[in-house]
Amino acid sequence: MIYLLQYHQIAPHGNCSGTFVTPRIFENHIKELSKMEIKTLTRENYMHLLLHPPNENFVLITFDDGYENVYKYAFPILEKYGLKAAVFPITAYIGKVNLWEVPFLGRHAHLSRSQILELYKAGWIIGSHTVTHPDLRKLDEQKLKMELEISKKSLEDIIGDEIQALSYPYGLYNTKVKKAVRDAGYNIAFKSAGKLKFPLDFLEVPRRSVYISDFFIRTKLNPTYEKYYLLFERLANYFARLSPVYHTILSK
Numbered sequence: 476m477i478y479l480l481q482y483h484q485i486a487p488h489g490n491c492s493g494t495f496v497t498p499r500i501f502e503n504h505i506k507e508l509s510k511m512e513i514k515t516l517t518r519e520n521y522m523h524l525l526l527h528p529p530n531e532n533f534v535l536i537t538f539d540d541g542y543e544n545v546y547k548y549a550f551p552i553l554e555k556y557g558l559k560a561a562v563f564p565i566t567a568y569i570g571k572v573n574l575w576e577v578p579f580l581g582r583h584a585h586l587s588r589s590q591i592l593e594l595y596k597a598g599w600i601i602g603s604h605t606v607t608h609p610d611l612r613k614l615d616e617q618k619l620k621m622e623l624e625i626s627k628k629s630l631e632d633i634i635g636d637e638i639q640a641l642s643y644p645y646g647l648y649n650t651k652v653k654k655a656v657r658d659a660g661y662n663i664a665f666k667s668a669g670k671l672k673f674p675l676d677f678l679e680v681p682r683r684s685v686y687i688s689d690f691f692i693r694t695k696l697n698p699t700y701e702k703y704y705l706l707f708e709r710l711a712n713y714f715a716r717l718s719p720v721y722h723t724i725l726s727k
């Protein structure tokens with residue numbers, strides 16, 4: 476079985492959105508995974524194993540938005556346990572603070588170019604989360620193409636390797652967006668919620684979101700609770716949909 480997890484910030488003090496996890500809870504999650512002998516998917520095998528799901532358990536730990544605290548707190552913990560992860564930076568904010576987010580969520584720094592390169596060299600998957608984190612469904616063809624292509628190119632310039640993966644901002648997409656993603660040369664795109672079913676549609680790969688309330692990762696992986704999580708994710712996604720709307724109102 477494969478488990479795909481979506482984290483955002485790993486920080487001792489987060490924000491009111493609940494999408495951050497403290498370093499202590501994160502380390503507990505990683506300890507639990509190690510005890511359960513669950514390996515992480517790697518840059519070399521993840522596409523293959525998502526195409527041919529294995530009998531053993533694997534997890535892919537992903538971080539959206541590319542916050543610097545992922546480098547500061549999550550990276551050393553994962554290194555300690557010999558595990559890899561994936562990170563999706565927003566390329567216009569590399570080395571900057573999160574001005575794309577509504578101010579009441581607090582200001583947090585994003586990864587720098589050299590930190591992204593270091594994560595790549597340590598074996599992490601680097602993927603795009605677009606240039607400016609828009610709701611991709613709302614963009615005209617030209618802007619959509621720009622968000623997908625320029626972010627891909629910027630990251631490729633940093634790591635000197637091809638960028639194959641994308642994570643949809645707010646987990647939002649439609650048929651038009653999926654086509655543009657394919658045309659821009661991505662091989663895989665992750666969304667936020669949903670049931671992982673094989674064979675997978677590689678342009679809408681669902682992940683299980685991890686929140687501050689998730690003290691134990693094993694309950695998150697337990698199929699008994701899946702129904703409850705799917706319902707909770709539907710609710711969280713509803714709020715995620717409102718987030719770009721708030722932003723437009725507040726930036727006016």
Ligand SMILES: [Zn+2]
Nearest residue numbers: 539540644645
């Ligand atoms: Zn995001």
